[in-house]
Amino acid sequence: MQITINKPGVLSTVQDMGRWEYLSQAVPISGPMDSLSARIANIALGNNKDAPIIEFTYSVAEFNVDAPVLIAYAGEGAVLKCGNKLLPPNRPLFIPGGQTITLQNNGNGSRTYLAIAGGFDVPVILGSCSTYLPATIGGMDGRALRAGDVLKGKDIFTALNQVLIAHLSGDVIAFRKWSVSKQALGLNHTNTIRVISGPESSWFDQASVNTLFNTAFTISLQSNRMGYRLEGPKMQRINSSELLSTAVTMGTIQVTGIGDLILLMADCQTTGGYPRIAQVASVDLPLCGQLKPSDQIFFKEISRAEAEMLYIEQEQNLQKAKAALNARFL
Amino acid sequence: MQTLREYYPHLAVYPLSENTITLQFGTSISADILSQVTKVNQLIQEKPFLGFITTVPAYSTLTVYYDPLQLFKSKLDGLHGFQKLSNYLLSLPVPDYQSAETNKPPVIIPIYYGGDHGPDLDEVATMHNMSDDAVINLHSAATYTVYMIGFVPGFAYLGGMDKALASPRKATPRTAVPAGSVGIAGEQTGVYPLQTPGGWQIIGRTPLSMFDVTRNQPSLLKAGDLVKFEAITESEFKYYQTI
Structure with missing residues (x-):
């Protein structure tokens, strides 16, 4: 599976759950600005917690799906659309090949997280795939995504990835009503x-x-x-x-x-x-x-x-959300 | 064996966030406090507890990152993660040995002083009524101690510069100081590991990579290391860059 970036938007980087092993050498943790949304995108696909995702900032971004993919997104920066068709967040989305997906402003927040079944395949640098721009490390050659970048997914799927792919694959865009409930996870719109x-x-x-x-x-x-x-x-x-x-x-x-x-x-x-x-x-x-x-x-x-x-309640809720998905499909 | 609490009765313990606990050994910069931070850092790294993630040593503090969920599940004594970890750390037995790290040789950092690589060498020399060579000699004669790594990946806070070299920062910071540049700011000296904006007086540059992700230890220096600067010629600088 892979996607090709058409328009990178303001700032798009690959992140995972962060680089924790080199803090004593002043290497920052990095990782998603909204780690909850990043985790929800991965949970919705049955990915492992540390599967690399893309963090988009605001909207305007656009990517091509050249061949069939299973993706999920979460966050408040934008909604994903294919033409005029709204792709709902927080759930697995099957996209057949030859489609263009755009991020459109939803006015709520600033960042949106895109996960792909298996996770995006970028090198592990110092124990993490997270991009840290000031030292040009991690993610896509240590830089923000550019138009023309091809981001491949890892071809190693979890059992749940495989079931969801089998469940949704076909000639058309496919998703279900079911989603990871954000409200159940305690994130409210509040300032x-x-x-x-x-x-x-x-x-x-x-x-x-x-x-x-x-x-x-x-x-x-x-x-x-x-x-x-x-x-x-x-x-x-x-x-x-x-x-x-x-x-x-x-x-x-x-x-x-x-x-x-x-x-x-x-x-x-x-x-x-x-x-x-x-x-x-x-x-x-x-x-x-x-x-x-x-x-x-x-x-x-x-x-x-x-x-x-x-914090502990939230972690337990995330585990429950994961277990619910496993119970439903495995 | 004494516990950490008995060994360091002046030790303060405080939480920073839900996943960090800080041990504070004092409120000043000293070789003695550095050796305490280094020793306890080793102690915790050698016997990591369930949920241990990593440590951040600083001038007078050692901060421990941990997974609160693991602490929550652990049977350590205490009502919550901070209490459990605080009790656990303070009751750690402290072996009464002198850290072997104290007797190790200094890390030698070759520096080409002046020229294009050290555009402020003349200014610093003039400021102190010295010749360029006198600045170079003073700067390369001292043995420096790495107190901590912070600010940007691989940046070493060094102690031990001759106070005669103390110089104010540039009035206008440069927008880009090349990686490897050696600067002076106040009574501090240090090497820029990455190209960043900076206001330090730049007196030279090392051809060594202070930070390189392909190394096992990406940062050339770590807290507790001793450092000596060694003046090299331009041809030696170029030679180093080829290896």
């Missing part, structure tokens, strides 16, 4: 992001911390896969301590020297020297991954223990 207290939150005055939780912040234009700059009230320090560079991770909210917030995202560096006022709860990172410049967000504080419980 309230839950956070836990950051290690240096006590370095800021109480009024600033209150502001953090009762004021809207706006995603600035200076935002990318490394992080988002947030526009809003400035945070005031109550001490002048310098933080020695230490670990930061996706979801860390740093405060710059002039009091602005930076929300670190998938390609963020492994260490940083700005004080960390808060940390986005893991379950809400996918929401952050769908934000775009000029979107407003609010922060709400929860306890670390609650954040962990939410």
Whole structure:
């Protein structure tokens, strides 16, 4: 199976669940900005969790299906269409050869994830297929996708891949009413992001911390896969301590020297020297991954223990979604 | 054997996220703290717990990444992942040995100083009323310590530069500094592993790859390494580039 990129859109990269083994050498984790949607696309096809997918940013992109493929997509950046026919998300889609698929804006979010049965076949670099553009590693030669790129799928199928291919194959586009229910997975459309207290939150005055939780912040234009700059009230320090560079991770909210917030995202560096006022709860990172410049967000504080419980619930729900699909087709 | 808690009574432990826990050994940069971070890093790597993913050593902290789901299922003592892991790590037995890493030879990094590869060498020399050669001699005489790797893949934060070389950053950062460039910023010196924008005073360049994904250890340097710079000629620089 393979697809050919006609129009790459604003930024399209191959990602998997991230590069975790070289953080001590300052190699970022990378991976999808909205890992939940990326995982749903893979689950819908019966792929393994680490099967490489394509992350599309916004719409405009277009690809050709030269020969029959089984694909699935998820996320909030766009809907897929074949001509005028809407292809629904979160479920396996059989596309016969000779079709052109376009991504059309659905106005909700910014990123869409495309999975192919078996996963896209790109080399494993430092233990991962994820693209990290600043060091030109991973994905398609370490770069964003371009028009004319042919992305092949791996010809190694899971049992569920094979059953779904057999079930849907034919001369026409085929899918069923069944889908992985996103609501069941707990992702709601909200711009309230839950956070836990950051290690240096006590370095800021109480009024600033209150502001953090009762004021809207706006995603600035200076935002990318490394992080988002947030526009809003400035945070005031109550001490002048310098933080020695230490670990930061996706979801860390740093405060710059002039009091602005930076929300670190998938390609963020492994260490940083700005004080960390808060940390986005893991379950809400996918929401952050769908934000775009000029979107407003609010922060709400929860306890670390609650954040962990939410994370574990979500993981269990994903396992259930996977089990439901297996039970249905295997 | 003493436990980690007994061995390092000043140790602070805090969570960063649901999948990270940080051990903080102090709040300053020192060889002593570096050796503590290095030792405990080795200890955890040698006996990984169920759910262990990786570690990020920094100046005075060691951050451990883990899988919260594995911790949730584990029988370790505690109400949640952070508590379980914190209890587990603090009760680790610490062998009372001196890390073998401390006696290893320095990594030699050849540098071509000045010329096109070190466009700011003259400026730095003028700034300190020195000759170019004096800057080169001071810079290549010291033995440096790698305190941590951070910022970009393979970038080593080095300690040990002669304070006489301390120089302010460029007023206007360059939009592209070539990979291998050796710079000075304040009391720090370092080598750019990748071509990136940068505001450091560039005094030379190494032909070695500081970061190469085809190597077993992609980063040439790691925390705890000792480093010496060695001045080379332009023809030696070109020769290195061919091998």
